[in-house]
Amino acid sequence: MADGDTRVIGSKNLGSSGILYNERRDFYIRPNVVKELWTDVTPFTTVVANQATMSGLADPSFKMFEHRNPWVKQKFNLKTAVANSAMPGKDVASGDIAIDGAEGIQIGSNLIGLEIEVYSSAHAPKFRAIITNYIASGDKINIKLLEAKGTLAIVNTDYAMVIGSAFGEGTNSPEAWSDDLSVVFNQCQIFKTPVEVTGTLLQASLRGESKELARLRDMKSQEHKIQKERAFLFGQNYSGLSGFSDAEAIHDKDGNTVRTTMGIIPAIKSAGLTGDYKNYYSASDVADYSKFVDVMERVFQYVPESGLKRAFVGAGALGHWSKMSSASGTFAGDSGWTVNLGDMKRDALGFNYRVLETPHGALQLIPTPSLRGPYNKTMLVVSDENLFHAQYRKPQFQASIQANDYDGVKDQYMSDEGIGISLVESHFLMEV
Numbered sequence: 001m002a003d004g005d006t007r008v009i010g011s012k013n014l015g016s017s018g019i020l021y022n023e024r025r026d027f028y029i030r031p032n033v034v035k036e037l038w039t040d041v042t043p044f045t046t047v048v049a050n051q052a053t054m055s056g057l058a059d060p061s062f063k064m065f066e067h068r069n070p071w072v073k074q075k076f077n078l079k080t081a082v083a084n085s086a087m088p089g090k091d092v093a094s095g096d097i098a099i100d101g102a103e104g105i106q107i108g109s110n111l112i113g114l115e116i117e118v119y120s121s122a123h124a125p126k127f128r129a130i131i132t133n134y135i136a137s138g139d140k141i142n143i144k145l146l147e148a149k150g151t152l153a154i155v156n157t158d159y160a161m162v163i164g165s166a167f168g169e170g171t172n173s174p175e176a177w178s179d180d181l182s183v184v185f186n187q188c189q190i191f192k193t194p195v196e197v198t199g200t201l202l203q204a205s206l207r208g209e210s211k212e213l214a215r216l217r218d219m220k221s222q223e224h225k226i227q228k229e230r231a232f233l234f235g236q237n238y239s240g241l242s243g244f245s246d247a248e249a250i251h252d253k254d255g256n257t258v259r260t261t262m263g264i265i266p267a268i269k270s271a272g273l274t275g276d277y278k279n280y281y282s283a284s285d286v287a288d289y290s291k292f293v294d295v296m297e298r299v300f301q302y303v304p305e306s307g308l309k310r311a312f313v314g315a316g317a318l319g320h321w322s323k324m325s326s327a328s329g330t331f332a333g334d335s336g337w338t339v340n341l342g343d344m345k346r347d348a349l350g351f352n353y354r355v356l357e358t359p360h361g362a363l364q365l366i367p368t369p370s371l372r373g374p375y376n377k378t379m380l381v382v383s384d385e386n387l388f389h390a391q392y393r394k395p396q397f398q399a400s401i402q403a404n405d406y407d408g409v410k411d412q413y414m415s416d417e418g419i420g421i422s423l424v425e426s427h428f429l430m431e432v
Contacts, residue, residue, distance in 0.1 A: 041222055042229040043351040043366045044312050044380075045389070048419065050349055052388035060188040060259055060392040061244045065181045066422040070104040073276070074162035077101035078118065080140070082154040096140040097154065105162060106177040109134045111141060113167045113174050121157040130166055184241045187259040188392040188418035189231065193224035198408040213409060217397075224395075224413040229370050232419045233312075233380070237262035240270055241421060261418030264387070265380065268429045276301075277425045283377070286430050289324065293359055299381055299428050300361040311356070311363040312380045314371030320432045321356055321365065341365075383426035392416040 079098040099107060111131050118126045129143040167174070197213050237260050239248050250258045268280050278298065286292045299309065321341050342355040347366075356363040363381065371378050393416035402410040421427070 040351040040367070041226045041369055043349075043368055044370070045225065045229045045232055046349050046351065047310060047366075047384075048232065048387055049389040051384045053391060054388055054420065055391040055394055057188065057390060057392045060416060060418075061185065062187070062390060062418075062420070063183050063185050064420055064422050066184055066386075067179075067181050068423070070179055072104060074104035075101075075159055076103070076105065076107065078154055078158040078160060079156050080154065081156050096135060096138075096142060098138055098140050099160075100139060101159075106179075107139050108136075108175065108177065110175040110177040113165050113171075115146070115163040115166050116143070116160040117163055118154070118158050118160050120155070121159070126154075126158065127152055128163070184422055184424075185239065185244050186241060186262050186390065186418055186420055187237055187244065188390055188416050189235070189258075189260045191224060191228055191231070191413075191415045191417065193220050193227065193413040194410060195220045195412065196408065196410040201408075217411065220413060221397075224415070226370065228415070228417060231261055231263060233263050233265055233370055234375075235261050235263035236266050241267055241424065261390075262421065264382065264419065264421055264427060265375075265378075265429060267421050267424050268427055271424045273425055279425050279428045281428070281430045283431045286432055292432075295428075295430065296358040296360040302383070302426055307361045308355075309361060309363055309381050310384070311365050312368040312371065312382070313365050314376040314378045315367065316377035317371075317379045317430075317432050318354070318365055318367055320377065377432050379428075379430040379432060381428040381430070383423070386421070386423045386426045388420040390418040390420050392418075 076099045079100055080096065082095055082097060105111070111134050114131045115128065116131060117128045120126060127149045128146045130146060131141050132144050133142040135141070165174075195213070195216050197216065201212055237244075238250060241262055250260070252258055271279070273279050276298070281295055286295055300307070324341075340357040342357075344352050344354050347353055347364075351366055353364045353366045356365050363379075365379075368380075371380075393414075395413065395415035395417070398412045398414055400409060401412050402408070
């Protein structure tokens with residue numbers, strides 16, 4: 001035969017040397033070692049579980065108390081226009097001014113004695129005053145100015161920020177007011193991941209992995225964990241975080257109640273927060289480093305903050321900041337700030353991260369395999385204090401769950417778990 005010729009015997013192609021190259025040959029360098037992807041499969045679940053896990057819940061549907069300190073921002077809107085002539089000078093009473101839209105304070109006679117500063121809708125300061133009277137009919141107040149503003153008018157888009165309080169000598173204690181604790185809800189859901197091999201496969205002597213049942217048990221363990229991770233990130237609860245009732249329960253075809261946990265990303269999106277509490281930002285909101293710095297001001301606004309927050313990122317989001325840190329002559333450089341992205345490091349919990357420094361704090365960027373596809377350019381910044389892992393029933397490995405006469409082995413990973421989310425405005429979602 002000439003070099004390069006082949007002969008066909010039956011259905012087998014033979015090379016010129018006559019050697020059969022097929023899988024029967026024992027040319028495996030390490031016959032019992034198979035390389036695996038996704039060693040860091042669930043960093044989000046790992047962080048939450050190690051930060052705070054609450055087990056032994058009394059009910060798979062659970063409630064959490066939360067409270068927002070009212071002193072963070074105390075303001076209300078002025079809804080009555082007052083002409084210039086009504087405020088000719090210092091210590092002169094104005095007319096009745098209707099108010100609404102109170103935030104961090106209650107509208108009522110408790111307003112009497114408060115010192116306020118009034119701003120325009122464009123946040124320009126206008127004047128300071130003392131509230132001298134509250135009129136219950138129509139929610140109106142009277143004020144006295146603390147500075148001469150004879151040519152200044154009040155318009156019905158102004159708002160007042162509370163500075164403090166000031167009372168006359170010998171006066172009685174003012175009316176007290178208080179707020180109550182809020183309640184948010186979530187649920188644990190039942191996760192099941194089965195593992196099954198026939199008796200024949202169980203007995204077989206194999207290459208690659210010598211024990212197929214052991215290999216599948218390991219693989220299904222990871223599958224069970226990453227499905228929990230996706231549920232904690234993307235899961236939807238019919239009632240959201242606002243409550244739960246049997247009438248809103250989902251049922252399977254046999255009428256069994258099916259509970260689902262509300263994931264952190266849908267919780268942020270459905271909250272629809274705006275203004276100073278906005279926590280969901282599209283790509284246009286963080287389109288350049290200058291805008292991103294402004295967003296970081298809100299991310300780190302709540303006290304106390306450690307100055308370091310965890311951000312779970314898709315590969316596209318991590319790549320965005322990698323490109324930014326190496327770019328020259330970009331808007332980042334023009335703004336006077338530089339994007340400082342640290343080297344890859346290994347956390348004690350077993351996942352990789354890089355640190356992105358911002359003027360307001362540092363973000364620990366954690367590559368998250370679940371943030372792929374439509375979430376590739378997603379950054380999820382969480383508040384550790386307001387997130388926990390809820391376990392109604394701890395993860396279990398249930399072996400040999402089939403009938404005794406079954407020719408094979410069927411196991412199952414089962415858990416009844418969820419995630420607890422409170423003060424949703426302390427968590428942030430960005431699409432870069």
